[in-house]
Amino acid sequence: MKNITVIGSGTMGNGIAHVFAQHNFKVNLVDISQDALDRAIATITKNLDRMVAKGSISEDVKEQTLKNLSTYTDLHAGAKEAELVVEAATENPEVKFKLFRDLDAICKPETILASNTSSISITKIAAQTKRANKVIGMHFMNPVPVMKLIEVIRGYSTDDATTKAIMELSVQLNKIPTEANDYPGFVANRILMPMINEAIISLQEGVAGVNEIDTVMKLGMAHPMGPLQLADFIGLDVCLFIMRVLYDGLGKDKYAPSPLLVNMVTAGHLGVKSGSGFYQYTAGSKELVVAPMFAK
Numbered sequence: 001m002k003n004i005t006v007i008g009s010g011t012m013g014n015g016i017a018h019v020f021a022q023h024n025f026k027v028n029l030v031d032i033s034q035d036a037l038d039r040a041i042a043t044i045t046k047n048l049d050r051m052v053a054k055g056s057i058s059e060d061v062k063e064q065t066l067k068n069l070s071t072y073t074d075l076h077a078g079a080k081e082a083e084l085v086v087e088a089a090t091e092n093p094e095v096k097f098k099l100f101r102d103l104d105a106i107c108k109p110e111t112i113l114a115s116n117t118s119s120i121s122i123t124k125i126a127a128q129t130k131r132a133n134k135v136i137g138m139h140f141m142n143p144v145p146v147m148k149l150i151e152v153i154r155g156y157s158t159d160d161a162t163t164k165a166i167m168e169l170s171v172q173l174n175k176i177p178t179e180a181n182d183y184p185g186f187v188a189n190r191i192l193m194p195m196i197n198e199a200i201i202s203l204q205e206g207v208a209g210v211n212e213i214d215t216v217m218k219l220g221m222a223h224p225m226g227p228l229q230l231a232d233f234i235g236l237d238v239c240l241f242i243m244r245v246l247y248d249g250l251g252k253d254k255y256a257p258s259p260l261l262v263n264m265v266t267a268g269h270l271g272v273k274s275g276s277g278f279y280q281y282t283a284g285s286k287e288l289v290v291a292p293m294f295a296k
Contacts, residue, residue: 015105015144
């Protein structure tokens, strides 16, 4: 496989496109908005410049990476010749379902269709197509150019050949693939999100403050980022969505989302993306400031 299409040019999509292009794959990056595509290329260029400055890649590699990238606002034009499509659209089931129906009609029969979903059932996504054996989860971690893991999720009908191809391809990207089966949250979010949710419940119940909870997990458990800061980074709306997937799929009270999390999302406090979550974010500042509502 040398021709890759990435659907969605946001944080995950542009990172996935960057990694494939840097490893000399020809990449079509597709989005409905040309402005979004332009921002994605600017972000990739900035990240490549940072890598050149650090000495991790040469200027020649940077230039070749950018040459390997093409952008499209038309799904048919961008995906028709792909050998692999990686979908990185918004974490919305209906959006993904429609995309996979469209891709199934557009792409060659042998094309593998992968989703970067962090929680939506690969089996449900595959059911939208006539090639369920060639549909698979390819869950990259953020930031994609830095994080080594790819969680490879087999749907109910995903065949061995598709899984083997994606596992091998992940290694070509200098990543470490780990195989998981299609159950709510897969592995990463089945474990991570209840931990984040429990941290929010601990805050809600007054066990400790924002800074204290994050400090305990960073210094006591060697986490690089505390769970509340990580929730802000992921997006509290995304955390809530995944908790609801876990709760609906597994039917156990331990997966019920914290009322505080529900209230914060309802009020529009989504973390970094909205400027306020458990911490307050100011453009250009790296100082970590507890949000006023949680300050002592």
